[in-house]
Amino acid sequence: MLSLKSLTKTYRTGDKALVSVDIDIPNGQVVALIGPSGAGKSTLIRCINRLVEPTSGQVLLDDVDVTALSSSGLRRERRRMGMIFQEYALVERLTVMENVLSGRLGYVGFWRSFLRKYPQSDIDEAFRLLDRVGLLAMADKRADELSGGQRQRVGICRALIQNPALLLVDEPTASLDPKTSRQIMRLICELCQERGLAAIINIHDVALAQMFVQRVIGLQSGAIRFDGPPDGLSPDVLTEIYGEEDWQATIRKDEDEDTEAAVA
Numbered sequence: 001m002l003s004l005k006s007l008t009k010t011y012r013t014g015d016k017a018l019v020s021v022d023i024d025i026p027n028g029q030v031v032a033l034i035g036p037s038g039a040g041k042s043t044l045i046r047c048i049n050r051l052v053e054p055t056s057g058q059v060l061l062d063d064v065d066v067t068a069l070s071s072s073g074l075r076r077e078r079r080r081m082g083m084i085f086q087e088y089a090l091v092e093r094l095t096v097m098e099n100v101l102s103g104r105l106g107y108v109g110f111w112r113s114f115l116r117k118y119p120q121s122d123i124d125e126a127f128r129l130l131d132r133v134g135l136l137a138m139a140d141k142r143a144d145e146l147s148g149g150q151r152q153r154v155g156i157c158r159a160l161i162q163n164p165a166l167l168l169v170d171e172p173t174a175s176l177d178p179k180t181s182r183q184i185m186r187l188i189c190e191l192c193q194e195r196g197l198a199a200i201i202n203i204h205d206v207a208l209a210q211m212f213v214q215r216v217i218g219l220q221s222g223a224i225r226f227d228g229p230p231d232g233l234s235p236d237v238l239t240e241i242y243g244e245e246d247w248q249a250t251i252r253k254d255e256d257e258d259t260e261a262a263v264a
């Protein structure tokens, strides 16, 4: 379980990026974080693993107070938080397998990591994960030979091989075409369910979020304006989060769901 308690971030510039945010996310639940540019979505994700230091409030992951950890304790705890990025953050000249195994760097000792010599159990797990995401045949390809969707699958494997308790996902589909975006969202949600993993996905595409997650949190000016199931995103709610707009075309309709189920 992830609990954010009165999480607040004010940058040195005076920008109030988060204002007393309270969220509980049980294991296995995938949450989409939506909101306009500047709402505080990236800040929220980065405060959870303290890439951005919160100004006040608490982050509790399975009763560990992440906000109270020393730097060595924080390093250990970050292993339990897998991150998936918009731009994949792969090492281009390394193979798919090496990129996946780099997710284990926080666990292996200095010499093993320096020599990139991983235990056989890690290598076996990397093969299992690549098989799960449909990339087994590509294990020896260089990362720079992959498509965007394939790269994101490698990024997903690298996060999962950490054996995390939580996935922090920052705009995973922003660089992908619509079909690949759906495949990646579906994959992330399935994997979280299979592994009982909690996840927060920062996503701009409201309709895509509605298709796949059980819960949506809408941020605006650093505060939560909506927290509920995807079908609760009415035009009024979207107007409160984003401002005045014709929302009918954005809100997902039941017919879309039927089409999606038919092509899946």
Ligand SMILES: Nc1ncnc2c1ncn2[C@@H]1O[C@H](COP(=O)(O)OP(=O)(O)OP(=O)(O)O)[C@@H](O)[C@H]1O
Pocket (backbone or CB within 6 Å): 011, 012, 013, 015, 016, 017, 035, 036, 037, 038, 039, 040, 041, 042, 043, 044
């Ligand atoms: N390093 C920083 N220093 C000062 N202010 C910052 C910093 N990073 C973000 N901000 C401010 O904090 C607020 C929230 O920014 P944040 O990047 O978290 O929003 P976001 O919802 O992720 O936006 P986007 O969707 O455009 O990525 C904005 O007002 C932004 O200008």
